[in-house]
Amino acid sequence: MINKKVVVIDYGMGNIWxxxxxxxYLGYQAVVxxxxxxxxxxxxxxxxxxxxxxxxMNSLRKLELDKVIIEEVMESNKLxxxxxxxxxxxxxxxxxxxxxKGFGFFSSEVLEISKIxxxxxxxxxxxxxxxxxxxxxxENYYYFCHSYYVNINDEDYSFxxxxxxxxxxxxxxxxxxxxxxxxxxxxxxxxxxxMLIKKFLEF
Numbered sequence: 305m306i307n308k309k310v311v312v313i314d315y316g317m318g319n320i321w322x323x324x325x326x327x328x329y330l331g332y333q334a335v336v337x338x339x340x341x342x343x344x345x346x347x348x349x350x351x352x353x354x355x356x357x358x359x360x361m362n363s364l365r366k367l368e369l370d371k372v373i374i375e376e377v378m379e380s381n382k383l384x385x386x387x388x389x390x391x392x393x394x395x396x397x398x399x400x401x402x403x404x405k406g407f408g409f410f411s412s413e414v415l416e417i418s419k420i421x422x423x424x425x426x427x428x429x430x431x432x433x434x435x436x437x438x439x440x441x442x443e444n445y446y447y448f449c450h451s452y453y454v455n456i457n458d459e460d461y462s463f464x465x466x467x468x469x470x471x472x473x474x475x476x477x478x479x480x481x482x483x484x485x486x487x488x489x490x491x492x493x494x495x496x497x498x499m500l501i502k503k504f505l506e507f
Contacts, residue, residue: 306331310505311346313373314338315363318352319489323387326491326498332505338367348505349373349382352491353389357398357414357452360389361406374407383482385504388450391478391485395454409483412460414452420472425451430488431469432476439465440477444496446488454478454487482507 310332312323320336327334327350335342343349351373353360364370376382386394393406398414406414418424427449434440448468454475456464466477478485484504490497 306333308347308505309333309335309345310348310350311342312336312350312352313343313364313369315353315360315367315369317355317360317363317389319354319388319491320352322489322491323350323352326501329498330502330505338369340369340372343369343372343376346376346382348385349376350385350387351390351393352387353393354449355389357389357392357406358404360393361404364393370407377409377483381482383505383507384484385501386483386485387491388487388489391487392450392452392454394478394483394485398452409480410454410460410463410478410485412457413455415455417451417453417472417474420453425449426453426468426474430474430476432466432488433469434466436465439479443469446476446490446493446497446500448474448488450487 314336324334377384392414394409395406396408396411398404429445430448431445433443463480467473476487490500
């Protein structure tokens with residue numbers, strides 16, 4: 305087993321166990337917890353999520369985890385990986401029946417996919433391509449399931465690493481220093497996705 309503790313943050317709105325299975329397959333010590341002391345003693349943090357942005361942020365605030373996460377990520381420079389809804393919560397604003405506030409690690413807005421597509425949801429295997437070739441050389445298919453997308457602004461564009469190949473081109477991977485966001489589900493994307501988790505945790 306790899307001597308690194310990865311805490312998967314449990315706030316009641318994530319596909320926790322598929323992520324944990326992927327981490328254990330890679331040999332990491334995976335701990336599912338909402339305990340502040342566990343988060344503070346971790347080597348890395350993973351925030352998965354499905355469902356409502358507003359409910360997710362409210363749940364984190366109710367558990368008093370939002371400030372702890374910001375402290376660990378920004379002050380302790382702990383590696384942080386947000387998956388699907390977990391990626392969207394990295395951003396400042398989401399227009400979901402009124403404005404909701406995320407962590408604000410990035411400044412872009414999160415909007416409904418229906419604003420750029422005839423589809424209300426983006427579900428299925430999508431090929432992603434790199435904007436930064438030094439970040440991800442090979443183009444592969446990964447599994448997406450979401451109804452909101454990140455509308456990348458000029459300020460955040462330099463952090464955007466990959467987008468979906470077909471129109472509409474949806475931001476798929478973003479990274480700033482120790483913070484990573486994946487719009488797709490690597491834990492449900494077979495071996496290629498699991499190896500991508502490994503790449504981030506070894507960053």
